[in-house]
Amino acid sequence: MPDVRVSGLTKRYGEVVAVDAIDLEIAPGEFFTMLGPSGSGKTTTLRMIAGFEIPDEGTIELAGEDVSRLPPYDRPVNTVFQDYALFPHMTVQQNVEYGLMVKRVPKGERRKRAEEALEMVRLAGYGERKPSQLSGGQRQRVALARAIVNRPRVLLLDEPLGALDLKLRQQMQVELKSIQREVGITFVYVTHDQEEALTMSDRIAVFNQGRVEQVGPPAAVYEHPQSEFIAGFVGVSNVIARDGRRYTVRPEKIRLVENGSEPEPGWHVEPGVVQDVQYVGAFTRYHVALDRGGELQVLAQNLAEGSSQVLEAKGRRLRVQWRPEQESVIDESEGGSE
Amino acid sequence: MTSVSIDEASLRQSPGRRLSTFFYRHPRLRLWTLLALPVLWLGVVYIGSLLVLLLSAFWTADPFTAKLVHEFTLDNLRRVFETPVYRDVAFRTIRMAALVTLACAVLAFPLAYYMARIASPRVRNLLVVAVLMPLWGSYLVKAYAWRTILSGEGAINWALGPFGVSFNGYSNTGLWLVFTYLWLPFMVLPIYAGLERIxxxxxxxxxxxxxxxxxxxFRVTLxxxxxxxVAGSIFTFSLTLGDYIAPTLISSDQFIGTVIYREYGTALPFAAAYAMVPIVVIVAYLLVARKLKAFESL
Structure with a gap:
């Protein structure tokens, strides 16, 4: 039985359909990410699972029980909020104990479990501080401890790392993932950061305009995007139309070769002109306009080349090539043939 | 050399521009130019007159001419603390201020809660205007209006008539109603702002x-x-403590304000000494309020 089952879930705000008949199934212990741009309905879906919004249509089941109409306090889920939502008038310890206090867990056990939770997020000894005395990253951990200490069936995380800087965010990604493995709770994670989704998730649901466009493991979503939107949102779109097919090729799968060189047998080869070169340190991004129409981005590792060498490539004619199995078809019917 | 060339450049500019450049280079002078007037006002007119008032509490007045005699004496203060009547008046006033504050808080909280958390933006704006509206009216007009409402033939007794009940409006209960009406906006607005901030x-x-x-x-909102x-209560409490017009119009009892008002024509030093009572009470109140972090909510 799935931990979370969402069927036909719909939410409207006036004329706007924020969430449009969504179906999802999330397995116990899964790290499930809802990925999408702002306004795509991912946060609204999360808030409906939490109980902050009541759906207009459809149902939400948690471990087989229909909770669609239950208030938040009667649902076996806890939320980590984007702005952390720590109670400013309570200490860290009181914040973490809040859920247990509400459920009338005896004081001794409450204290013990709160301390364990703080230890898990590496904040042991911070219990007496006020949230205002903590850094952003520490507040984030307190918010996590405050949710996890209740041992919810499902933990909902609403862009929890959004307010942190890049270094801290990457570090927290690793920590969140290991905490999730340790406690074995189902995580439902909302983010607009495709890299975050790819590195942490067991499965990703890509949201666009209130609908789920694709659900699958990170590799499947990245390598075989089922729509142009996904190709563009999870990575760069790189969509071209050839022989009545529209497909995408990931930029790092494409190789640039000199015009005269022998093509690899079985590879797809096309001539083009380098329009633009961006040196990004570890790799270089080339924009290549193809003679047969369309433009592709190509990523190449700077294994031996320096920045002056790669930048010289601008304006040069050359060939791009890739293995046919790297092509991911988006649309068989549409697209002009040349 | 550089400064000379800058000065030459500024000579070519308009006087207004030269003035702003001058102030930009002398931030301290700029600050004092800005603050001179308010500092003069606060220091001389406001604090100064208060000090003169307190000082005069240690003088006496000639009983025949009512002129001030600049001779140091503690008689006035002694009279304030040792005369039972004045002690009673002080306690009556403080009790009134406390009851008015309590009534305002009880009335204001649900209203402010509705405005901040439930009402639609349109209704909220309407209510804010409605709460503020009485403040646009003259205090005297409102006080006299209430005198009419509370009179034997007034609206309250007219409404109570069919039930065979009559209400003596010109009493401390009536005064309590009037004060609660007068100061309610000062309680609603801080609570409303406080709730909005959560x-x-x-x-x-x-x-x-x-x-x-x-x-x-109870655990989060309150x-x-x-x-x-507490911030709102500073207003309701202190405004009640110092008022002398409403008590004169509504009640037959003496309050701190009415005593000071009555005495100051004939015995200014005693009036000044008695004025220390509400000052001390308010200072104590403000100290407690600061402990409760009320000033962060103003």
Missing amino acids: PQSLLEASADLGARSMRTF PLVFPAV
């Missing part, structure tokens, strides 16, 4: 952690908005 996510977090509405209210209630 992020929605805190209430959601409390519900998410299993708390029902009542518990969220503690966070309490400083704002």
Whole structure:
């Protein structure tokens, strides 16, 4: 039985359909990410699972029980909020104990479990501080401890790392993932950061305009995007139309070769002109306009080349090539043939 | 050399521009130019007159001419503390101020809560205007209006008539009603602002952690908005403490304000000494309010 089952879930705000008949199934212990741009309905879906919004249509089941109409306090889920939502008038310890206090867990056990939770997020000894005395990253951990200490069936995380800087965010990604493995709770994670989704998730649901466009493991979503939107949102779109097919090729799968060189047998080869070169340190991004129409981005590792060498490539004619199995078809019917 | 060339450049500019450049280079002078008037006002007119008032508490007045005699004496203060009547008046006034504050808080809280958390933006704006509207009216007009409402033939007795009940409006109960009416906006607005400042996510977090509405209210909303209630109470309490017009119009009892008003024509030093009572009470009140973090809510 799935931990979370969402069927036909719909939410409207006036004329706007924020969430449009969504179906999802999330397995116990899964790290499930809802990925999408702002306004795509991912946060609204999360808030409906939490109980902050009541759906207009459809149902939400948690471990087989229909909770669609239950208030938040009667649902076996806890939320980590984007702005952390720590109670400013309570200490860290009181914040973490809040859920247990509400459920009338005896004081001794409450204290013990709160301390364990703080230890898990590496904040042991911070219990007496006020949230205002903590850094952003520490507040984030307190918010996590405050949710996890209740041992919810499902933990909902609403862009929890959004307010942190890049270094801290990457570090927290690793920590969140290991905490999730340790406690074995189902995580439902909302983010607009495709890299975050790819590195942490067991499965990703890509949201666009209130609908789920694709659900699958990170590799499947990245390598075989089922729509142009996904190709563009999870990575760069790189969509071209050839022989009545529209497909995408990931930029790092494409190789640039000199015009005269022998093509690899079985590879797809096309001539083009380098329009633009961006040196990004570890790799270089080339924009290549193809003679047969369309433009592709190509990523190449700077294994031996320096920045002056790669930048010289601008304006040069050359060939791009890739293995046919790297092509991911988006649309068989549409697209002009040349 | 550089400064000379800058000066030459500034000579070519308009006088207004030269003036602003001058102030830009002398931030201290700029600050004092800005603050001179308010500092003069606060220092000389405001604090100065208060000091003169307090000083005169240690003088006496000639009983025949009512002129001040500049001779140091503690008689006035002694009279304030040792005469039972004046002690009673002080306690009556403080009790009135406390009861008015309590009534204002009880009335203001649900209203402010509705405005801040439930009402639609349109209704909210309407209510803010409605709460502020009485402040546009003259205090005297409102006080006299209430005198009419509370009179034997007034609106209250007219409404109570069919039930065979009559209400003596010209009493301390009537005065309590009038004060509560007069100062209510000063309580509603800080509480409303305080409730507005509480992020929605805190209430959601409390519900998410299993708390029902009542518990969220007592554990999260109330503690966070309490400083704002104290901030509002500073107004309701101090305004009641010093008022002498409403008590004169409505009640036959003496209050601190009416005593000072009556005495100051004939015995200014005693009036000044008695004025120390509300000052001391208010200072004590403000110290407690600061402890309760009320000033962060103003």
